Amino acid sequence: MPILVPHARLAALLGETSVRSAAATLGELLAEVERRVGPQDWAWARKATLLVNGRAAHHLGGLRARLEPEDQVWMVLPSAGG
């Protein structure tokens, strides 16, 4: 099953650091998460870069991107350092 790894603030809200899902597309997967946290929190939590196997989701069809069982979706926020 595909896995979603949320960014830390969303993980705190969800109470877990990864979510397994049977969703067939990225859109379905995100809708599942939205249902769990509610629309208000989702409004800020979704403002993260969505990466499917390390590639920005919009290069793979956006919310329509199909998910395979081994796929990993990560949500990341800007970072910096060296």
Next chain:
Amino acid sequence: MAGGSHNRYLDVDLGTGAVRVRSFERDELERYLGGRGLGVRLLYDHTDPGLDPYDPRMVLVFAVGPLTGSAAPQSNRFSVTTKSPLTGGLADSHCGGSFATKLKRAGYDALLIRGRSPRPVLLEIEDERVELKDAGHLWGQGTTQTQGALPNRFGKAVIGPAGEHLVRFACIVSDARVAGRGGVGAVMGSKQLKAIVVDGTHKLEPARPEAYKELQKSITKYLLAHPMTGGVLPELGTANLVMTTAGRNIIPTRNFQAGRDLRTPQLSGEKMRDELLAKREGCLHCPVRCGRLVKLQERVTKGPEFETIGLLGNNLGVFDMPDVVRLGELCDDLGLDTISMGNTLGFATELTERGLLSSELAWGDVAAYRAAIERTALREGLGDELAEGTRRLAALHGGADYAIQVKGMELPAYDPRGCVGQGLEYATCNRGGCHIRGSTMFLEATGPVSIDPHSPLAKPELVILQQNLNAAVSSLVMCWFSAYAMIPPPLFRMDPNSLAYRLLMQAMLHSGPIVRVVLGLKAPTKLLWFEKFVTTYAGRDFSMGDLTELGERVFNLERMYNLREGLPPSADTLPARLLQEGTSRSSPAGVPLAGMLSAYYHVRGWDAQGVPRARTLQRLGVRT
């Protein structure tokens, strides 16, 4: 005395004991300013071509910058320049710690060390008093104990057992900060110089006190309000990068065989903050305070930087943060660069797995890694081979295609297959596999903008822009992390899934021609705080154009040094694994280096073979 420099440097011959205070008689300060630029200028001028890094005639240059000793944020750092025992080309490494300010206070812009002492020595400098003292009692001691044995009032720069045993990636330590890369500690060890301590009374005053004070206040305020330098860096330290690099699939995993592990989040900055953080700390006068002190059961110790987590943790399958803390602490104490050490251990583990090397090393085996680190520092058993770094290890046992190094220096914790511009930057970096001489990955994969990390478009131009700016900032010896604050805060507020954001990224992806024009401009204005500080503190009217030209000049002189030392342009490449293998279904290809490289040479004003053209050197005033 007003202004940012003393216009003199100290030249110490450890072989003869001769000490000379010398003034800069040519274009050293005028054209190279300080730090990295001054270091390479002095290295070039004071060594004959082809010297071995361990030849007594090799020089080791400690340099500070025009702002060192001021309260300008992120300016109290020093550089160390010499010939690298890893690459045979330029080594320059930078460090925080108290040494920089004290060297400037002693009345010098640089300290040039040559010769080899017949016995272990300590160099003590206090203004004009310069003494070589016996260091027999310190030889063999770790960097913590060595620093502890030296009087507190001094700024200190010391080596550990790794430097004494000429480990090719030995570092120099000052307080808890490290000049880590390129083997500068090994060159210091080859001179039997265990430690340098320095103090002084020569205070410089700002040239335009009111304007400088105002600037200092407003820039501090700006940095503290910025989402990077006032947000994630102070909150999470450099470990803030763990989750982003894992998400991007670019954090080294089992010697770059993969780009993450599902256990990677156990090493995150958030986890360190929530479970281990004791205190934030930082370099002198830096409001960012990105360093960490962490609690380990009974004691408080230095928390690991992102690179240490990436290479000694994730790359080796070590997913327990306290274990990583201890491995990093061990390397610092022995005087080993954590990046090269972790990378070399990863390579040796893969060689072992493939049956090419007989060793105890196995992914996640902390005890085996700990023992190997200790043996490396002392060059015992297998440690004697590990001490040579990945390239030489591959020459002994095979596996060159997956020895993850450039020009002989091991790569840091960003896999360039998910940030191809960073791949070009690695390939062309004058000191070998390094991320902090341009940090193009920030524009591609980790920062608030993401210029398609898998596309080569605009990357040659952006890499050059970043490399030039970096060479300038590190000639001021300011912390490169200040550059992250150059991205305007409103960009951080954009939704990366919005159409506006994607259109902006598309525009940036096609910005190559515009960046080329920018690279050719010499802007007479003062845009950033760097040139404003040089103007108000050092009293030298400095523009943005001066800054970028300085960077380009320094970068080209470094290139000329490498060419003079026989490092061919064919060394501008990446290991086969990174060129040929993908990392996932979504990233199935390696780095498309060849096309980017030829464009890069062209834009730099170099010939097709990668040699700077005479007219380029002339335009920049590079004396060879």
